Amino acid sequence: MSSKRGDREGTASEFRRLIETEGDAVGQNTRTVNQLSDYALERFDSYEELRGAAREIKEQAIEELPALIGEVDEAVEANGGEVHVAQTAADANRIVEEIMAEQDAQTLAKSKSMTTEEIEVNEHLESAGYDVIETDLGEYVIQLADEKPSHLIGPAMHKSPGEIAELFNREFGLTGEDALSENPQELTEFARQKVGERIREADVGMTGANFVVAETGTLMLVTNEGNARKTAVTPDTHIAVAGVEKLVPSLVDLQPFTELIARTGTGQDITSYVSLLTPRVDTPVPDFEADEFRDSDDRDFHLILLDNGRMGMREDEQLRETLYCIRCGACSNACSNFQAVGGHGFGGETYTGGIGTGWEAGVHGIESASEMNDLCTGCSRCEPKCPVDIDIPWINTVVRNRLNREVDADDFEYLVEGLHPDEETGGLDRQKWLFGNVETLAKIGSKTPRLANAVKNSGPGKRLLASVFGVDTDRTLPDLADETLREWYMNRGPQVVDPDRDVVLYPDLYTDYFDPERGKAAVRVLEALDVRVHIPAVAESGRAPLSQGMIETARSQAEFVYGTLVTHIDRGRDVVVIEPSDAAMFRDDYEKLLPEQSADRLAGHSYEICEFVYGLLENGREVDALSTAEGVSVAYHSHCQQRTLELAAYTEELLDRAGYDVRTSDVECCGMAGSFGYKEEYADVARAVGEHLRDDLGEVSGERIAASGTSCQTQLDLLYDRPVPHPVELLDPR
Amino acid sequence: MSSEETFRESAAGTATVHETTAEEFAETLESAIEKPAVGTPLPFEGVSLDESPVETEFSPEELQSAETGVTPARVGIGEYGTVTLPSDGAGSELVSLYTPRHVAVLAASAIEPDMKAAYERLSEEFAGGADSQVLATGPSATADMGTLIEGVHGPHEVHILVLEDR
Numbered sequence: 055m056s057s058k059r060g061d062r063e064g065t066a067s068e069f070r071r072l073i074e075t076e077g078d079a080v081g082q083n084t085r086t087v088n089q090l091s092d093y094a095l096e097r098f099d100s101y102e103e104l105r106g107a108a109r110e111i112k113e114q115a116i117e118e119l120p121a122l123i124g125e126v127d128e129a130v131e132a133n134g135g136e137v138h139v140a141q142t143a144a145d146a147n148r149i150v151e152e153i154m155a156e157q158d159a160q161t162l163a164k165s166k167s168m169t170t171e172e173i174e175v176n177e178h179l180e181s182a183g184y185d186v187i188e189t190d191l192g193e194y195v196i197q198l199a200d201e202k203p204s205h206l207i208g209p210a211m212h213k214s215p216g217e218i219a220e221l222f223n224r225e226f227g228l229t230g231e232d233a234l235s236e237n238p239q240e241l242t243e244f245a246r247q248k249v250g251e252r253i254r255e256a257d258v259g260m261t262g263a264n265f266v267v268a269e270t271g272t273l274m275l276v277t278n279e280g281n282a283r284k285t286a287v288t289p290d291t292h293i294a295v296a297g298v299e300k301l302v303p304s305l306v307d308l309q310p311f312t313e314l315i316a317r318t319g320t321g322q323d324i325t326s327y328v329s330l331l332t333p334r335v336d337t338p339v340p341d342f343e344a345d346e347f348r349d350s351d352d353r354d355f356h357l358i359l360l361d362n363g364r365m366g367m368r369e370d371e372q373l374r375e376t377l378y379c380i381r382c383g384a385c386s387n388a389c390s391n392f393q394a395v396g397g398h399g400f401g402g403e404t405y406t407g408g409i410g411t412g413w414e415a416g417v418h419g420i421e422s423a424s425e426m427n428d429l430c431t432g433c434s435r436c437e438p439k440c441p442v443d444i445d446i447p448w449i450n451t452v453v454r455n456r457l458n459r460e461v462d463a464d465d466f467e468y469l470v471e472g473l474h475p476d477e478e479t480g481g482l483d484r485q486k487w488l489f490g491n492v493e494t495l496a497k498i499g500s501k502t503p504r505l506a507n508a509v510k511n512s513g514p515g516k517r518l519l520a521s522v523f524g525v526d527t528d529r530t531l532p533d534l535a536d537e538t539l540r541e542w543y544m545n546r547g548p549q550v551v552d553p554d555r556d557v558v559l560y561p562d563l564y565t566d567y568f569d570p571e572r573g574k575a576a577v578r579v580l581e582a583l584d585v586r587v588h589i590p591a592v593a594e595s596g597r598a599p600l601s602q603g604m605i606e607t608a609r610s611q612a613e614f615v616y617g618t619l620v621t622h623i624d625r626g627r628d629v630v631v632i633e634p635s636d637a638a639m640f641r642d643d644y645e646k647l648l649p650e651q652s653a654d655r656l657a658g659h660s661y662e663i664c665e666f667v668y669g670l671l672e673n674g675r676e677v678d679a680l681s682t683a684e685g686v687s688v689a690y691h692s693h694c695q696q697r698t699l700e701l702a703a704y705t706e707e708l709l710d711r712a713g714y715d716v717r718t719s720d721v722e723c724c725g726m727a728g729s730f731g732y733k734e735e736y737a738d739v740a741r742a743v744g745e746h747l748r749d750d751l752g753e754v755s756g757e758r759i760a761a762s763g764t765s766c767q768t769q770l771d772l773l774y775d776r777p778v779p780h781p782v783e784l785l786d787p788r
Numbered sequence: 789m790s791s792e793e794t795f796r797e798s799a800a801g802t803a804t805v806h807e808t809t810a811e812e813f814a815e816t817l818e819s820a821i822e823k824p825a826v827g828t829p830l831p832f833e834g835v836s837l838d839e840s841p842v843e844t845e846f847s848p849e850e851l852q853s854a855e856t857g858v859t860p861a862r863v864g865i866g867e868y869g870t871v872t873l874p875s876d877g878a879g880s881e882l883v884s885l886y887t888p889r890h891v892a893v894l895a896a897s898a899i900e901p902d903m904k905a906a907y908e909r910l911s912e913e914f915a916g917g918a919d920s921q922v923l924a925t926g927p928s929a930t931a932d933m934g935t936l937i938e939g940v941h942g943p944h945e946v947h948i949l950v951l952e953d954r
Contacts, residue, residue, distance in 0.1 A: 191940065192932035208932070215934035238933040245933070246940050253941075254852075270914055280928035280942030283885055287875065305914055309907040312923065320931075324868050327942070328923040330910070335875040335920045340848040340882055347848065350877060 062524050065425075065735035072399045073742045076212035080204065080396035081746070083211045088387040088722075090321025091439065098317060104310040109442045111307045112378035115299075116368055122268040122301040123359060129271035134334045135355030139298070143173035146360050150175055150260075150293060151182055153356055157291050159184070159257035165275070165282040166190035167262025168206060168381055169360055170295050172404045172417055175260070187252040189281040191245045198225050204397035205406055206383035207319055212396045215241060249281070254342040259285040263296040264380065265311060266357070269304045273357075275329040276315055278322075283329050290339045291354045298359045299368075299377040305330070311380060314441035319382030333357075367416040372452040376412030378442040385409050385436035385446050390694075390723040391429045394742040400429045408436045408446040415453050420460070423453050428736065431727030432601055433694035434638070448646060454603025458482050485524040486602035489729035493594035496534065496567040503534035526737035532568045532768065539566045539573035543589045553586035557666070558622045560640075562633040563594045564764040572779065575786035576632050576663050582679040582787045583670045588627065592618045595639040596647065601728050605647075612639070612647040616656055629660045632780065634696035634762050635728065637662040641699055662696060663782050664705040664762070677711045680785040687715045689754045690781065691747065691770060693763035694723040705762060705781050712785055714758075721747045726765035740769070748773045760784055791866040791901040792950065799869025802926025803946040809953045810834040813893075817842070817858070820891050820947040826851055827858030828878035830893055832954045851879075857887030861948070862918060864899035865906045868925055871948060872910065875920035884924070890943040892924070895954035 095101050115122060127137040140146035154162065162179060164170065164186055176186045176197070188197040192210040196203055199221055203209030210218070215236040222244060223233050234240055253259075261282050265274040273294055275282040286292050302308065308330070316322040333355035338347040367373045386392045386407030389400070397406030402414030402422040408430050414423035430450035440446060488495070499506030509515045510531055519525035539561050557580065565573040577587050596611035619629055631637040640660035644653040661669070671677055688709055692702035702718070709716045725743025730736050747769065751759075759774060760781045761767045770778040789797075799805050808816035813835050827842040837844055842858050851857075859880040861871035871892045875881040884890045900906040910921065928942030938944045 189941070190932070191930050195932065210932055218933060236934075238935045239937055241933040242930060242937040242940060250941065270919060272914070272919065278929045278931075279940040280885060281940070283881070283922060284941050287881055287885075305911050306907045309903050312907075313903050324870060324923070324925050326924065326926055326928050330914075330921050330923070331875065332914070332919040335881070336877045337875045337881045337920075338877065338879050340851065340879075342848045342852065345847045345849045347879065 062735040066738060069395055069399055069735070070738050072395045073738065076204065076396045076398060077394055077742060079214045080212045081393045083208060084205075084387040084393045087208075087321055091318055091384060091387065094317040094321045094323060098323075100313070101317070104313055105441055105443055108310040108314055109378065111302055111310065112442055115302050115307075116374065116377050118303070119298060119301065119365075119368060122303065123298060125268040126266060126271055126301060126357070126359075129269060130355070130357050133271050133332060133355070135271065135357060137357045137359060139359045139361065141361050143360075143362050146173045146295060146358050146362070147175055147178040149356075149358055150179065150295075153291070153293060154179070154184055154258060157258060157354070159291065161185040161187065161252070161256045162258045162260055163187050163189050163253045163256035163285050163289065164260040165262070165277070165285040166193045166209065167260075167295060168203070168404065169262050169297050170260065171203060172362065173295070173360065175295070187249065187256065189249050189253055189285050190277070190279060191242065191249070194245055194249055195221065198222070202398070202401075203406070204401070205386055206381050208383065212398065253281075253284050253288050256289045258291040258293060259287075259289040260293045260295065261286050263294050263300050264315065265302055265308055266296050266300045267303075267305050267308065268301050270332055271357070272305060272330050272332040274308055274311075275331065276325050276327070277329075278320070278326045280327055283327055286329070286331055286333070287335060287337045288340060290348070290352045291356075292333055293356045293358065294333075295358045295360060298361055298364050311441075315380055315382050318384035318439055318441045363417040370416075373412055373416050373449065375444050376409065376416055376449060378444055379409050379413070380442060382441060383407065384439040384441065388435045388439045388722055390433065390435070390721065390725055390743045390746070391431065391739055393746070394739050395429070400426050402426050408450065409444065411453050412446075412449040415456075420453065420456055424457050427453050427457060429739070431723070431730045433723040433727055434698040435694050435722040437698055451600060451603055451605065455605045458486060458603050482604070485733060486604070488523040488525070489732070490599040490602035490604045490607060492598045493563050496563060500534050500538060500567050503536055507533045520734060524734045525732050526734045529732045529737060531732065532564075534567055535570050537570065539570035540589055540591065542570055542574060543577065543587075548581075548586050548588075550581050550584060550586040552584075554584035556586045556588060556625070556627045558619060558627050558629045559587045559589050560592060560619075560629055560631045560636060561589050562631065562636045563598070565632050569764070572632060572783055575780070575783040575788070576630070578788055579667060579680055579782055579785050580630070583667065583675045585670070588622065590618060590622065595636040597635050597639050598728070600639075600643065609647045612644055616644075616648055616652050619656060620652075623655065623659045628666070629656070630663055630666045631660060632663050632782065633764055634662060634693035634701070635764075637701070638695035638699060662699075662701045662704070664708050665701050667782070667785070668704040668708050671708070671711065679787065680712060681787045683713045683784070685713070685715060687717070687757040688784065689719070689751050689757050689759045690716050691719040691721075691724060691751065691759075691761040691766050693761070693766055694727070696762055709760075709781055709784065714784065719747060719750050721750045724761070724763070724766040724769040726769040728765055731765070731769065744769050744773055758784065791899045792896050792952075794866035794901065795864050795869055795899045796950070797869075798867060799948055802869060803948050806947060806949045807952055808949055810951060813949070813951065814840060816949055817891070820949060821856040821858065822889055823856070824850070824854050825856035825858060826854045826883055826887065828860065828876070828880045828883050830860050832860070832893070832895055832951055835893070835951065835954065851882060851886050854887050856889040856891060857883035857943070858891045858893065859884045861892040861894040862898060862913065862921060863906055863909055864894050864950075865903060865923070866899055866901045867903065870906075870923050870925040872906075872921040873924050874918055875922070876918075881920075881922065884922075885942050888939065888943055889945045889947065891947045891949060893949045893951065896950050896952045897954060
């Protein structure tokens, strides 16, 4: 855990190195696939239906896992093969070595499999004197370079064609006329020749399995290159290594996955090959050396089912969902931070990207997940891309929560008595404590806002924030306003005499203490449409502590918030929210924190401000009551969680009706993501993500810029060196 | 649109589709192959490789150096333009995989409209013993070297002969 200053600096410089060396290739590849996948899903009407079906199949299969293991054992044996259940990576490797010895084998051709990366079978076989050749071209590159895969399905995604050419030329001593250029066609041809020879000579072929059908003993192997097909059927011995979670009951269960895995993973409708092999296969064995085909009875098949922590994950209520993952890598491609640093930064011992945290915690232990975990900011852009609907941000929050409890409590000195949240047992990293307690700090500071700002922005203040709390010295924490939104509203009072309806405007922490102007604009917009506004004292939503993994603190905040708001809802008042990350708490995250009925009740009565105003217009209110513009262009950046909840379109439509020409950014997240961009070790990652946002929005001279989220506004303020308002401020009829 | 029409449209993006009949098969086949060609027996009535330039007896070395491989396909999937290739004792899996040009022969009556129907049919086929089949869609491909390249460990060109009267 990097709680010390030196660690933070080390982490920051490692991220800087990755951004410089691998960021360009990873960024280009992940963004391309992410866009292709968006396009593939847009054209696919059955996405939600099949996603639901896929999820159900996985839930059921994991529930019945012990029975499925027994069933597949019988099926494989009936087909003339053998099933081995390996408790640990060491067991699996020992079984592989025994098979190699039994077959008197020397060489093994292997098709891409993350599970074999997890057990490090190559290292084990090589140290025992065997030859291993990777057959997926990306894996082949990684093997030659002696590196680890940087992505679940694109292992060499961090390398440019030029770097691959350099690698091949160096490894094979190609110089002068023989040297390869960076032409991808030439590189592919060279690699397929090299790998092809080795497959034909191999004694044993090893594959993973995307799925294993318990009833029939059928493996499903998904590839584009065809290397898995070749590896499985060319040598006479086939070893498949699969995690136990890959089992599904019957063949028809594969249908939804066949239709989903390429769309989310690569943006194709289907990959070139989806092999449904039930070994031992009837295909005769091609003996290229003797130039004859041998009878298929010569074939041997071994299925190694790996536990290595999975049965424990199955018993773990929070991590169990990880086992539903089909490893398509979509969550990595949709992740802004992954796009910036790649899997060598956002990864553990084996697994990479958002879901990687769950896998690492489950199979290698929580320590292996600790470094990567903080790169998940909970922006939630991976959620709609997950073909089995896994709540990936929640898994990261749970892992963070568990890591928080492991930090040595002695390392922490409380600067302000009474601030440490009682609900969080064990120790807590100071940086997380600061950002998790931001509400209390804002309350204290706002008693004397100018003094607090002056101290915070002074040299010594910044140095203190940096050295004790790990706040990046180049970032300035936001200034407290002289007057909070609630103070302003209490002095001013409601100004609607004969209201059409009443609402609660939720005074989110940022609007209330730091940027009351956007709150005032929201009040005036609502009033112009005959809505009477109430701004009660309500606790911070719990977003701040939740983002730091402080789940119990977030839960008690949620209970306070619900307790306050429910009486207003009972009076027929909807809750209108300016800050999208708080709207997402009420609409989505509270289902993890509150009893179902309470969460549903609040979710059903909460609206993001522009969504609510749009609804008023749809119900007959006139846009003319608001500030309108004619032909003014707006470059708009929607908030990540707002987009996941599919609320961005309301803002665009609203601005359009008010006469603005709106264009919206394509990037998944602004990079600030609450406290993330303020943290010393991640400030450069946040900047790299921000630069991409700037590239995407491009030149904005003569245009307004608007952003819905606090963090997005802050990031854009800096990028364009001008204050960036919330869209509701563009509609303010003041 | 019929399943066959859907199939033709979907497959057109990744393969060359030839519509033919049992009678015209020999002629269509000639136009789709490049010699030397190897192949495995076709199970469709009145359709055979016997009189064709396609060699059904071959060694691994001949397989390896052939330009074209001809095999039967068992099921077509309309929505995807996918065909399923059997792993049979004649070596169809190897023929469809090792040659740079693969020619799959498919009966129009074996085209299912969508993936759901295809899996239901495959379930029956698996129970009947044809329990290893590859869902193949277009040529083998990779993007590992920086851009999409067709033709890696499998064919770089795919032709599908649809027998309209079978």
